[in-house]
Amino acid sequence: MPRLPETFATLYGHAPDGVWSAPGRVNLIGEHTDYNGGLALPIALPHRTSCAASARDDDVLRIASLQEESSVEVRIDEVAAGHPSGWTAYVAGVLWALREAGYAVRGLDVLVDGRVPLGAGLSSSAALECSVAAAASDLFGLGLLESAEGRAALAAACQRAENDVAGAPTGGMDQAAAMHCTPAHALRLDCRDGATSQVPFDLEAHDVVLLVTDTRASHALADGQYGARRDACEKAADLLGVEFLRDVVDRPLDETLDALPDDELRRRTRHVVTEIERVDAVVDALRDGDLDEVGRLFVASHESLRDDYEVSCTELDLVVDTAVAQGAFGARMTGGGFGGSAISLVRAEDVDRVSSAIEDAFAEARLTAPVSFAVTAAGSAARDRLSPA
Numbered sequence: 001m002p003r004l005p006e007t008f009a010t011l012y013g014h015a016p017d018g019v020w021s022a023p024g025r026v027n028l029i030g031e032h033t034d035y036n037g038g039l040a041l042p043i044a045l046p047h048r049t050s051c052a053a054s055a056r057d058d059d060v061l062r063i064a065s066l067q068e069e070s071s072v073e074v075r076i077d078e079v080a081a082g083h084p085s086g087w088t089a090y091v092a093g094v095l096w097a098l099r100e101a102g103y104a105v106r107g108l109d110v111l112v113d114g115r116v117p118l119g120a121g122l123s124s125s126a127a128l129e130c131s132v133a134a135a136a137s138d139l140f141g142l143g144l145l146e147s148a149e150g151r152a153a154l155a156a157a158c159q160r161a162e163n164d165v166a167g168a169p170t171g172g173m174d175q176a177a178a179m180h181c182t183p184a185h186a187l188r189l190d191c192r193d194g195a196t197s198q199v200p201f202d203l204e205a206h207d208v209v210l211l212v213t214d215t216r217a218s219h220a221l222a223d224g225q226y227g228a229r230r231d232a233c234e235k236a237a238d239l240l241g242v243e244f245l246r247d248v249v250d251r252p253l254d255e256t257l258d259a260l261p262d263d264e265l266r267r268r269t270r271h272v273v274t275e276i277e278r279v280d281a282v283v284d285a286l287r288d289g290d291l292d293e294v295g296r297l298f299v300a301s302h303e304s305l306r307d308d309y310e311v312s313c314t315e316l317d318l319v320v321d322t323a324v325a326q327g328a329f330g331a332r333m334t335g336g337g338f339g340g341s342a343i344s345l346v347r348a349e350d351v352d353r354v355s356s357a358i359e360d361a362f363a364e365a366r367l368t369a370p371v372s373f374a375v376t377a378a379g380s381a382a383r384d385r386l387s388p389a
């Protein structure tokens with residue numbers, strides 16, 4: 001298969017100015033906490049989305065992907081909610097959001113190649129946005145990749161593209177991971193103030209593997225249920241007189257729950273509060289190298305998401321139950337839920353056994369075959385070294 005720059009040249013009739021890429025992510029713990037001003041702990045995946053791009057001296061965006069048939073040509077000032085529609089919104093939205101934020105950006109020719117599985121809960125959408133944002137930053141001399149503040153500004157523009165143009169009401173974790181993660185570290189992300197810190201996550205040193213299992217399930221419920229969970233959290237925060245549920249983490253949980261009028265709101269709130277506490281418990285356990293404790297916290301997180309937050313599904317539960325039965329330190333669903341992926345922390349020597357057991361369990365339950373792969377904590381959005389000068 002021709003390399004991305006060659007395909008770009010065939011498509012647009014000139015070479016790209018460079019190739020930029022950004023990673024997908026898995027969240028180790030801290031699920032459904034981002035929109036509650038809480039904590040999350042993602043790692044960047046080795047799987048990346050590449051963006052070959054060249055700067056134009058007009059305002060036209062020409063956007064194509066190796067993964068999609070459709071392409072688009074649109075001027076930046078025509079970009080708006082739902083326009084362009086479909087996948088190209090994620091790309092056009094980034095240039096629009098950068099301009100809205102006051103950065104002097106012009107048009108681009110763009111061809112993307114995504115190696116993050118699409119729609120598997122591994123954040124191919126943020127990988128796409130952030131690869132484009134990285135390209136725009138370099139090609140228009142914004143210099144935003146060079147500092148943490150600049151990267152935060154790029155992440156904010158990417159989130160705005162996803163929320164306002166693509167119309168997906170997601171929190172900012174995915175873009176923060178794609179912009180701030182470093183190899184062999186997880187990113188402790190405080191979603192209230194955007195603060196980030198690096199937590200050692202060097203599994204190779206422990207002969208341990210993080211296995212990601214894409215269940216390939218995607219339940220139609222997902223969108224509506226996500227909105228319903230956000231609404232429940234807002235309502236609970238309102239009733240408790242705080243801006244975010246994060247703000248009640250330091251109060252006695254019993255008192256918080258007693259102040260809520262119904263069981264469902266109490267369970268939603270209990271998930272958010274205990275999940276935020278588990279993030280720092282995992283951070284401590286990782287710093288201590290206590291993988292048994294990390295595993296226990298993974299399982300506690302999964303149970304909370306399954307029983308209190310009710311966002312798991314048969315496939316995710318089956319991965320977790322099977323991995324734990326096979327001796328994993330722990331396992332949990334990751335991402336929004338109702339399908340997508342699960343993660344299992346397993347000894348290197350057990351990886352093949354655990355992934356075959358998961359495959360067998362799915363076959364026995366007559367579910368679509370899942371795809372499991374081992375991942376390491378990789379790096380953030382950057383210009384590719386081999387990219388043309």
Ligand code: ADP
Pocket residue numbers: 049065066067068086087088090112113114115117118119120121122123124125126128168
């Ligand atoms: P996730 O981010 O978990 O993969 P999303 O639904 O948020 O799932 O984003 C997936 C969408 O992002 C795809 O349906 C597509 O619109 C867009 N997308 C991601 N990567 C690419 C790509 N390489 N080419 C075209 N569109 C992409």
Ligand code: MG
Pocket residue numbers: 123124125126174
């Ligand atoms: Mg996404």
